[in-house]
Amino acid sequence: xxxxxxxxxxxxxxxxxxxxxxCVYETRDTTYYLFWYKQPPSGELVFLIRxxxxxEQNEISGRYSWNFQKxxxxxxxxxxxxxxxxxxxxxxALSEASDNAGKSTFxxxxxxxxxx
Amino acid sequence: NAGxxxxxxxxxxxxxxxxxxxxxxxxxxxxxxxxxxxxxxxxRLIHYSVGAGITDQGEVPNGYNVSRSTTExxxxxxxxxxxxxxxxxFCASRRLRAGYEQYFGPGTRLTVT
Numbered sequence: 001x002x003x004x005x006x007x008x009x010x011x012x013x014x015x016x017x018x019x020x021x022x023c024v025y026e027t028r029d030t031t032y033y034l035f036w037y038k039q040p041p042s043g044e045l046v047f048l049i050r051x052x053x054x055x056e057q058n059e060i061s062g063r064y065s066w067n068f069q070k071x072x073x074x075x076x077x078x079x080x081x082x083x084x085x086x087x088x089x090x091x092x093a094l095s096e097a098s099d100n101a102g103k104s105t106f107x108x109x110x111x112x113x114x115x116x
Numbered sequence: 117n118a119g120x121x122x123x124x125x126x127x128x129x130x131x132x133x134x135x136x137x138x139x140x141x142x143x144x145x146x147x148x149x150x151x152x153x154x155x156x157x158x159x160r161l162i163h164y165s166v167g168a169g170i171t172d173q174g175e176v177p178n179g180y181n182v183s184r185s186t187t188e189x190x191x192x193x194x195x196x197x198x199x200x201x202x203x204x205x206f207c208a209s210r211r212l213r214a215g216y217e218q219y220f221g222p223g224t225r226l227t228v229t
Contacts, residue, residue, distance in 0.1 A: 047219070
């Protein structure tokens with residue numbers, strides 16, 4: 001069965017610090033998909049990125065970067081020079097290709113607080 | 117495009133009452149799902165649907181019913197509300213295959229007293 005672990009329940013940083021959110025997953029599939037979602041204090045859930053299992057290239061989007069490592073079953077998310085607007089709950093999720101419906105399993109989330 | 121819409125945004129029920137949470141999407145997505153979000157427990161799948169007329173149970177289906185008569189609508193029914201169903205409920209949709217991201221509605225905050 002698939003499982004996603006976000007061991008960091010809460011992280012607090014001061015603005016302009018770099019911060020990394022950890023995500024470790026378990027799956028027996030060789031083809032799977034990993035996602036990050038953001039939930040700001042307003043409550044909506046916003047998709048940030050998708051990565052498939054056969055593409056280990058790291059991705060950078062502005063201050064955000066993602067490090068996918070199959071060897072350690074991790075898909076970590078780094079925010080460089082954090083800002084107060086980055087304060088949110090961040091969820092990592094996994095979906096297996098063998099699941100015909102493609103259901104996602106979510107981690108419990110990491111609450112990031114960026115203080116000015 | 118409105119995306120995924122949910123009504124109501126807030127609801128207070130008494131134990132034993134029933135109600136329906138509405139969800140609609142205008143993106144012609146085959147897959148729709150309902151999650152509940154409780155503090156420290158992430159998002160747990162209640163029910164999902166891969167198309168009109170097809171529904172299935174997720175991780176925590178007890179106490180909830182769904183139907184999918186059209187591609188656009190996926191209502192969630194609470195049969196007899198219990199305090200344990202106090203939660204925030206999110207509806208989501210996406211294209212059917214596994215690799216697609218989900219689009220979420222704004223959520224419904226439900227309190228059962």
